[in-house]
Amino acid sequence: MLLNPFERRLVSGGLRRQVLRRWDVSRWRSLGADFTEQTVLEIGCGCGHGVAAAYELMGAKEVHAFDPDPQMVTTARQTLTRHGLFSRRPSVQLWQGEATAIPGGGASYDAVMSFQVLHHVENWRAALEEVARVLKPGGSLFLAESLRGFVEHPLWGRWMEHPAEDRFDLPELEAELQRYGFSIQGRRGRGRWMTWLHAKKTN
Ligand SMILES: C[S@@+](CC[C@H](N)C(=O)[O-])C[C@H]1O[C@@H](n2cnc3c(N)ncnc32)[C@H](O)[C@@H]1O
Known part of the structure; x- marks a missing residue:
């Protein structure tokens, strides 16, 4: 489901960039996020702050990313051009797409990242299956x-x-991850409102 105008503005501004880098990425790093020499996919990339952070803070070699919202993809293209990331070799790949139908063959990525996306996806279970x-x-x-x-907060x-x-709570999310062959490596957060989680695909 695409964002309403309020949330689109919220995630497009500089505040979201800071929160993502200082809050989300620092929690992921404490859970072992290090993308050195890795090819990484971001689902629901919004305006591109996660892609920039994957290169600049987590050492990714190559990042592919998509979002279903054409307005977001356009903004992401502008953000990443500003960061000089389209002139890298191999350069970033960006497209309009859905987490439930990721193009390309299986077993293509070393890591997948998702910043605040699954709770927007109607069929989040199918999205996890695609990620696996x-x-x-x-x-x-x-x-x-x-x-x-x-x-569901009022x-x-x-x-x-x-x-x-x-929608899902933490046990439901973790159970679904395990169903698709993930093992939970660690989590941060108390698990009622938000979670930061690292899962590995075991097979
Ligand atoms: C809360 S925003 C987060 C954006 C960005 N990841 C960030 O952290 O700034 C959720 C994003 O998920 C995207 N989204 C919604 N449904 C999606 C789907 N089915 N597949 C992939 N992304 C989706 C939205 O367009 C939006 O950009």
Whole structure:
């Protein structure tokens, strides 16, 4: 589901860039995020702050990223051009797409990252299955995710728009990850509103 105008503005500004780098990435790093020499996929890349952070803070060799919202993809292209990331070799790849239908063959990526995306995806279970398909065996999935307690909060619910059905709490998210062959390596956060999680694909 695409963002409403309020949330689109929220994630497009400089504040989101700071929160993502200082809060999300620092938690992932404490869970082992190091993309040195790795090819990384970001699902739901928004305006590109995660792609820049993967190169600049986590050492990625190559990053591919997509978002279903054409406006986001355009903004991401501008952000990454500003950071000089399209002139890298191999350069970043960016496209309009859906987490439930990731193009390309299986076992293609060393790591997949998702900053605040799954709770916007109607069929988040199918998205996890796709992520498992494109990850190499032993590859890592890093999630920063909002849980049911946040999505269904009476105050936040008035400002942001999310699919109403089948949102998840931490045990449900972890159970679904295990169903697709992930083992949980570690998590941060108390797990009612938000979680930061590292899972490895075991086979
Ligand atoms: C809260 S924003 C986060 C954006 C960015 N990852 C960040 O952290 O700044 C959620 C993003 O998920 C995207 N999204 C929504 N449905 C999606 C889907 N089915 N597959 C992939 N991305 C999706 C939205 O377009 C939006 O850019």
